[in-house]
Amino acid sequence: MDATSQESFLEFVTNRSTALLRTAVLLSGGDRHAGEDLLQNALMKAAGRWHRIDEPEAYVRQILYRQQVSRWRLKGPRRELTVAEPPDPADGTGTATAADGTGAAELRLVMRDALSRLTARQRAVLVLRYFEDLPEADVARLLGCSVGTVRSTTHRSLARLRALAPELDLLAASDDERQGQQQPPSRDFAPVEVRP
């Protein structure tokens, strides 16, 4: 790497690393350390051909996504996730209720946990679709697959989230109520166990 490339590389990392790290942590299911590793590896790859890259951010992001969904990364055991929030709500019930306003934050915690249990590919598709707000065609191009695959993976990922966190059904129920449809009351469910 020559001095000019290095200068521009350092400037890029200084300006963009926090934004890139956010994506990397999301791709890693909320694991900060795995996110840093992912980003560091992506930056190392990019550094090797820095002088030939026209759009560094797009390039690094593409490496991030592809690296995350590539086969070898799926082999590693899933690491224990560290979250800042206490595992149980203060009232000790541990039950998330969508009707109750205070339940929204808990629901997001449940969702966070469920997201961390998806496969890397499933998570990458959701991050691209719902965090980066990219159209299906762009997601397909970034991940190197067809639009149909993106669509089906999105569908299966959402279904998997519902299966991992049954209390998300409440959302569907409340949505339906808003739309004036009568639904049978949803089944009772056990208190949610949110892993520390």
Next chain:
Amino acid sequence: MNVEELVRATLREQAAGTESAPADLAGRVLTARRRRRARHLAGAAATTVLVVAAAVAVPAALDRDGDTVRLASEVSRGRTLTHVDQSPPRDLIAVGEQALAAYFTTRKVEQPNRDEIATRTYSVLDQRTGRYEVDARWAYLTVAPGMRTAAVLERQLPATRIGVLDLLTRKVTRWIPMEGLGGGVGAVEFSPDGKKLIATTYDKNPDRTFWSKKVPVNNTEEPQPVSSRTGFAIVDVGSGTADWHALPAFKEPEYGMTFGSGQKLLFNDDGTLVYEAINVAVDASGEESADKVPARIYRDLRGKEVPAPPREKYVDRMMAPAGLSPNGELVAGPFAGGLRTTATQVLDPRTGDRAAKLKGQELLVWADDERLIAWDIAAGGNEYENRLVLITIGSDKVVSLSGARTPKDYSPGRWEPIFAKR
């Protein structure tokens, strides 16, 4: 809210909760890449001939595998690096334009004849790792602006040569001979542009105190320094040429006071004059004077006394080493606190009047035009348990930069900072 919306909200919340990327990420990437490349090159049974060129003006160097190595101080430019749990510091401390380039501790080494030599041990920033490492080879060390080069003197003072030390390789790249110039060199300082050195010369070790000159102090006796300064040399770092002029230690005619062996000489703010600190305040008539007249003499580069430059009339490097601000609009002033409080001040360089009262205990160096690095103590703390802090003109905010020094003189925990422009 449906599941898609919840996914979106959760991802956004999670992203917003992600703390900033590590400050040294770029450095980590480049280091890891270099290591990986080095392994790769070693593994392949192939020889690659690398053509390298060293650019003098760019503070970067090339290491063995041809990669450019960034100076730790350069990589961190623009960032404030603090290590409040470290005293003495282990990792790079830097603010604004300045970085802690090195520091030293001093111990007294008693000689067989009961003389004592105040012996310094320097810890210097390793520009590859960003950590301070002991370099016990030197009796004296000073760092050039840019923090690529240091000037060093070997253990036996006064020294007969000045070493030019590369802070990346930690090797002396050149020796500048100083034999026959007023005995030998006891101290060196760079000019503000780093192109010249002022070497103060002595005929005895200026750090030595002599038992033969002992004086009673607190029911005991202590050896004392003797006046041994002979002069100074202006050294051109590029060519190695030295121009020596005699200048014995300052003596005030009536009081006969000197600064130990003779104070080391410094360049003034723009490097065109010599700054000599003296220990009595005298005005032009030689009389001890009011507080406002600072205790220093300006000389031209041949040693002839000249009037103080208008902007530098109130620079007092003994009481406030920071001196003039980078834009020249303020000058650091002396302690302005009381019996139980610390405070400092900045002055109008033209009048010497106080422009602002500040936090801090001693103003060490300007980080930029509004901020200074200073010593200060924790509230209610011991007067000598100083830590490096960052203070801002017009603000009461004090940001700690280092841990606190131990109060005891000549102890390993009492370190003295050496700052340089990064």
